Amino acid sequence: MDMNQYLSMFIDESNDHLQSLNESMMGLEANPEDLSIVQVIFRSAHTLKGMAATMGFEDLASLTHQMENVLDLVRNNKLRMQDFIFDTLFKSIDALESMVEDITGGGAGKADVTAIVSSLQAIVRGEVPSAGNASAEVTAAASGNASAAQVFLDEFQYSVLEQSLQEGHQVLYVDVAIRKDCQLKAVRAYMVFDLLERSGEVVKSFPSVQDIEQEKFDYGFSLYYITQKDASEIQKMILNLSEIDAVTAVALDQESLRQMGQDSVAATAEAPAPAPVQEAAPVAANASPAAPLHPKEENGKAAPARAGGAPSPSRTIRVDIERLDVLMNLFSELLIDRVRLEQLASEVQNGDLTETVEHMGRVSGDLQNIVMKLRMVPVDTVFNRFPRMIRDLAKSLDKKVDLIVTGADTELDRTVIDEIGDPLVHLLRNAVDHGIESIADRIAAGKPETGTVQLRAFHSGNHVFIEIEEDGKGIYPKNVLASAVKKGVITQEQAGTMTDDEAYQLLFAPGFSTAEVISDVSGRGVGLDVVKSKISSLGGNVTIYSTPGKGTNFSVQLPLTLSIIAAMLVRLGSEKYAIPLSSIVETGIVKQSQIRTIHGNRMLEFRGSHIPLVSLSKIFSIPDYDESTEEETEIVVVRKGERLVALAVQDFIGQNEIVIKNLGKYLPDVQGISGATILGDGQVALIIDPNAFIK
Amino acid sequence: MAEDIKVIVFKLGTEEYGIEVEKVQTIERMMPITRVPKTYSFIKGVINLRGVVIPVIDLRGRFGIEEAEHTDQTRIIIVNVNEMEVGFIVDSANDVIDLNRDIIDVPPDVVGGIKAKYLDGVAKIGDDRLLIMLNLSEVLNKSEIVQLESLEG
Numbered sequence: 003m004d005m006n007q008y009l010s011m012f013i014d015e016s017n018d019h020l021q022s023l024n025e026s027m028m029g030l031e032a033n034p035e036d037l038s039i040v041q042v043i044f045r046s047a048h049t050l051k052g053m054a055a056t057m058g059f060e061d062l063a064s065l066t067h068q069m070e071n072v073l074d075l076v077r078n079n080k081l082r083m084q085d086f087i088f089d090t091l092f093k094s095i096d097a098l099e100s101m102v103e104d105i106t107g108g109g110a111g112k113a114d115v116t117a118i119v120s121s122l123q124a125i126v127r128g129e130v131p132s133a134g135n136a137s138a139e140v141t142a143a144a145s146g147n148a149s150a151a152q153v154f155l156d157e158f159q160y161s162v163l164e165q166s167l168q169e170g171h172q173v174l175y176v177d178v179a180i181r182k183d184c185q186l187k188a189v190r191a192y193m194v195f196d197l198l199e200r201s202g203e204v205v206k207s208f209p210s211v212q213d214i215e216q217e218k219f220d221y222g223f224s225l226y227y228i229t230q231k232d233a234s235e236i237q238k239m240i241l242n243l244s245e246i247d248a249v250t251a252v253a254l255d256q257e258s259l260r261q262m263g264q265d266s267v268a269a270t271a272e273a274p275a276p277a278p279v280q281e282a283a284p285v286a287a288n289a290s291p292a293a294p295l296h297p298k299e300e301n302g303k304a305a306p307a308r309a310g311g312a313p314s315p316s317r318t319i320r321v322d323i324e325r326l327d328v329l330m331n332l333f334s335e336l337l338i339d340r341v342r343l344e345q346l347a348s349e350v351q352n353g354d355l356t357e358t359v360e361h362m363g364r365v366s367g368d369l370q371n372i373v374m375k376l377r378m379v380p381v382d383t384v385f386n387r388f389p390r391m392i393r394d395l396a397k398s399l400d401k402k403v404d405l406i407v408t409g410a411d412t413e414l415d416r417t418v419i420d421e422i423g424d425p426l427v428h429l430l431r432n433a434v435d436h437g438i439e440s441i442a443d444r445i446a447a448g449k450p451e452t453g454t455v456q457l458r459a460f461h462s463g464n465h466v467f468i469e470i471e472e473d474g475k476g477i478y479p480k481n482v483l484a485s486a487v488k489k490g491v492i493t494q495e496q497a498g499t500m501t502d503d504e505a506y507q508l509l510f511a512p513g514f515s516t517a518e519v520i521s522d523v524s525g526r527g528v529g530l531d532v533v534k535s536k537i538s539s540l541g542g543n544v545t546i547y548s549t550p551g552k553g554t555n556f557s558v559q560l561p562l563t564l565s566i567i568a569a570m571l572v573r574l575g576s577e578k579y580a581i582p583l584s585s586i587v588e589t590g591i592v593k594q595s596q597i598r599t600i601h602g603n604r605m606l607e608f609r610g611s612h613i614p615l616v617s618l619s620k621i622f623s624i625p626d627y628d629e630s631t632e633e634e635t636e637i638v639v640v641r642k643g644e645r646l647v648a649l650a651v652q653d654f655i656g657q658n659e660i661v662i663k664n665l666g667k668y669l670p671d672v673q674g675i676s677g678a679t680i681l682g683d684g685q686v687a688l689i690i691d692p693n694a695f696i697k
Numbered sequence: 698m699a700e701d702i703k704v705i706v707f708k709l710g711t712e713e714y715g716i717e718v719e720k721v722q723t724i725e726r727m728m729p730i731t732r733v734p735k736t737y738s739f740i741k742g743v744i745n746l747r748g749v750v751i752p753v754i755d756l757r758g759r760f761g762i763e764e765a766e767h768t769d770q771t772r773i774i775i776v777n778v779n780e781m782e783v784g785f786i787v788d789s790a791n792d793v794i795d796l797n798r799d800i801i802d803v804p805p806d807v808v809g810g811i812k813a814k815y816l817d818g819v820a821k822i823g824d825d826r827l828l829i830m831l832n833l834s835e836v837l838n839k840s841e842i843v844q845l846e847s848l849e850g
Contacts, residue, residue: 331748577732622734663750665733665743667781668837673735678743678750686731686745 009105012057014320016102019046023095024390031088031393040077047073050098059111062101064216068122069094075126090121092394120220159206159226163259166228172202173254174233178240179222179247188217190245197239202229221247323416326376333366333373334661334680340366341682374566378413381459381468384423385410388430388457395434402441402452403434409459414466418560421540422468425533429470429556430455432530437474437554447551449473466562471555477548479505489514506546510534541567541584567662569679570638571655571687574619575627578687579651580660580679585692587639587646589654594633606648608639613646616695621674627652640692647695662689701797706828707774707790709757710765714787715796715820715828722775722782724790727767744784746775753784759836760815778833794828796820801830 023046030039047069054062069091075081097115105111163173178194180187191214198204207214207225214223229236233251240249252258340363347359389405396403414422438444438453445451456471482505483497491511492500500508508514512531537544541561548554561567561584569580570589597615598605604615615637619627629635629650637648660679665672676691703718723746730742730753739758743750753773757764770789775782801818817830 333748335748624734665750666752666783668752668783668839669733669736669740669743672733675733675735678731680745680748680750684745685729686743686750688731688733688743 008057012053013102013106015053016050016098016105019050020095020099020102021386022046023050023098025386027088027091027095028389028393030083034083037077037079040073040083044070044073044077054111059101059105061113061115062098062105062111064218065094065097065101065115065119068119068126071126072122081125081128087125090118090125092390093118094122116217116220119218123218160259162205163226163228163254164256167254167256167259171228171230172232173259174227174229174236175224175252175254176227176236176240177222177224177250179249181245181247182221184221184245187219187221188215190243191219191223193243194240194246197243198225198227198229198236201231202227227251321376323377326373326416329376330373330661333369336366337370337682342684375413377416379416379419380411380413381419381422381466382410384419384426385457385459388426391427392430392434392455395431396438399435400440401434401438403438404452404454405457406454407457412459412461412466414560415562418466418540421536422558422560425536425558426468426470428530428533429558430457433470433472433474433554433556437472437476439475443475447475461562466560468558468560469555470558471553473553476550476552477506477509477546477554478550482506482508486511486514506548509546510544541582566659569658569660569689571658571681572636572638572651573653573655574622574624574651577622577624578655578681578685579618580658580687580689581638581640581649581692582676582689583657585640585642587641589636589638591634591636592648594630594635597635606637608646608648613639613648615648615650617650618690619650619652621695640695642693642696645696647692649690649692649695660687660689701795704794704796704828704830705774705790706792706794707772707785707787709760709788710762713826713828715794715830716774716776716833718793720776720778720833722777725773725775725784727771727773727786741786744773746784749782751775751782751784753786755786756836757786757788759785776833778837781837783837794822796822796828 023043026039026043026046030036030043033039047066051063051066051070054060054066072081072087072091076083076087081087094115097113097118101111101113104113167173176198178191180190184190195204195207195211195214204211205226205228207223209219209223213219227236231239233253237249237251240246240251340359343359344363347356385407388407392403392405433455434453438455439447439449441451444453454473456469458467458469458471460467479500479502483492483500486492486505486508487494487497491508491514510530510533512529514529514531534544537558537560543559545557545559546554547557568583570583570586571578571580573579592606592615596606598607598612600612604617605612606615617629618624619629629652635650636652636654637650638654639646639648658681662677662679664677665675674691674694675688676694677689678686679689681687704715705718705721705724707714707716725744725746728744730744732742733740733752739755741753741755741758743752755764765788767786768788770791772787772790773784774787774790775784800822801820803818815832815835817832820828820830822828
């Protein structure tokens with residue numbers, strides 16, 4: 003069967019399940035006793051396992067299988083959730099995520115998850131270190147345990163061994179430890195088995211032969227072995243193989259065999275939990291008597307309650323963004339035809355025709371709204387990864403942080419959504435790392451020890467605002483200024499005249515970081531300047547409000563969409579250009595006499611300062627216009643940050659909503675041009691990139 | 698036994714050129730072109746092809762042949778090569794023929810003044826028709842244009 007056609011569906015659904023796993027785990031962490039959440043997690047993991055197995059992603063399937071084993075014990079009240087289990091499960095989800103990412107990138111979804119798997123197995127065996135223990139310790143404990151673990155025999159195996167003894171064969175209990183630096187331990191193990199099987203028979207091994215073949219074991223394994231040779235000989239044989247750390251081979255007699263056999267039988271009967279779980283089948287049936295009865299009822303109740311309470315599955319379909327782009331193109335064509343039809347109708351002066359064209363105009367207006375809405379995506383698709391990130395971040399910084407997300411259903415154009423993730427990650431890291439104080443500092447400042455980070459999204463006019471506000475230590479303008487002077491960003495004199503707001507803006511200056519010590523969290527040599535420039539490139543803006551001692555608010559203002567903008571259409575000779583309204587400060591008319599030349603550059607006095615006058619006709623070599631021949635010139639003053647430039651144009655045509663198109667792959671970058679748009683008459687007009695004229 | 702390929706035939710001056718039909722999206726009549734400043738002189742600008750903005754190249758200019766007035770016969774051939782959509786302005790385009798790959802010869806070093814690297818080969822049809830098969834990726838290769846310009850300039 004060709005799986006490729008299902009692959010994108012698999013990836014989409016896996017991502018959904020991973021997201022749900024992450025969310026539910028966060029929920030469970032906040033509320034560890036709520037077994038209904040465990041059920042949800044279990045179901046997600048189970049579905050994921052099934053899908054992965056069907057698609058042939060074995061590593062994915064086996065890791066989810068191990069997770070299921072743990073979750074199964076939890077939901078059956080055999081295991082209480084605690085920090086170590088949470089961490090391990092989160093790590094597993096991370097590993098699954100990277101596997102799915104690998105598959106998305108065309109890989110086979112392979113990953114080395116031995117450490118996580120052994121942690122999960124250790125949890126299933128009941129070896130959970132007390133809170134705070136490093137996971138390394140666990141792995142060590144797990145591996146130590148694996149080699150020393152009892153090899154449980156079933157009755158059949160026991161009788162085989164017993165019979166062999168009676169027939170005069172040697173029965174050995176062999177424990178092999180492979181060197182920790184061994185690269186291919188499964189191969190090494192295979193060589194041991196191969197060697198042993200040449201002069202005898204391996205009756206039973208722990209872990210099972212399958213697990214060993216799949217490297218699902220730590221650096222040791224044990225086995226029962228029937229042979230004619232004696233223990234020391236076998237020991238020597240195995241030790242002759244390279245990369246074997248230690249071998250113990252013990253010859254068993256009737257008595258010791260019975261002892262071990264009984265032990266193991268007893269062990270399996272008494273405690274099902276520590277037994278290596280081979281099947282996904284829930285061990286629920288033989289619930290230990292200690293477990294109270296009510297959780298089962300709770301499970302029963304929880305499932306339907308959730309089904310009713312949870313938002314009903316939204317009736318949506320997935321659409322390739324490229325198809326939407328095609329739809330958009332077709333639509334803009336329709337708009338152009340509409341304009342032509344309107345022109346024709348007004349010439350023909352036929353009542354019926356005019357009416358029909360008007361009706362078509364209304365319909366296409368509605369259609370335009372729908373097409374635009376199709377491209378809108380809730381910011382939730384970006385926000386949903388933040389709770390997990392904040393959790394991990396707070397943990398690694400040893401802080402307590404609550405993330406409160408509001409307005410996650412606010413919609414933004416898909417193109418903005420794709421770009422906004424990274425800047426937000428940076429601002430959130432910044433808020434937790436630099437904003438929120440350590441627990442001790444918070445207590446000393448009389449604040450609750452848990453800091454709060456608010457992540458808000460909301461519409462306002464033609465913009466969407468995303469705010470990140472924390473109740474941390476705030477930013478002291480004085481410190482910012484001092485630091486900026488020290489780093490040479492500004493001079494001492496400049497610092498003296500700056501307002502608080504201007505001081506805050508310095509945080510966005512290249513090469514500026516307020517942190518005394520650059521931590522590995524927000525350091526990385528990337529500053530807020532990168533955030534600022536990214537947001538500017540989206541046509542947005544960032545502002546900071548801070549109250550020293552109380553907290554800081556980063557407010558990001560974004561345009562609703564990137565594909566349609568308001569623009570000023572201007573004419574230069576026979577050519578038309580569009581200038582984005584967002585960068586226009588004002589328009590005006592200047593006389594030749596107002597233009598001065600300073601150092602060979604033409605300058606213009608504008609609101610008390612001199613700004614450069616850029617001749618578009620010269621830069622673009624416009625064939626049939628030159629403003630220097632005119633007595634008066636229309637100008638458009640554009641802004642990039644604090645700097646202003648006046649662009650000389652011939653005429654203003656007017657303001658228009660334009661659909662942005664790129665110039666095609668053959669012309670990726672044309673200086674001074676950021677794209678093109680199609681005007682009502684079907685002509686292409688180029689969009690001027692004002693930033694290109696401001697150095 | 699080489700396969701047959703379908704080829705769009707177009708003219709630049711007196712010479713006939715061929716482009717494999719799979720690489721051709723459509724052939725359009727001349728339409729308004731918006732000039733794009735600060736590009737090579739042979740890039741005439743961009744057109745609106747049913748809602749998509751596509752750059753247009755004057756093939757005469759690209760090959761260093763003197764550019765001609767546009768006539769009723771002038772066509773824009775929209776090709777799609779290496780995911781780039783580009784229009785070629787040609788003098789005329791009015792033929793589609795089947796060509797056996799066997800009859801396409803390796804091009805001579807210089808054909809009609811065009812650098813041989815733009816050519817995939819030359820096909821002789823009948824007794825007196827020579828069809829020059831274009832290597833579109835090379836025609837659209839911009840890094841090489843810079844070299845060419847400097848050689849000529």
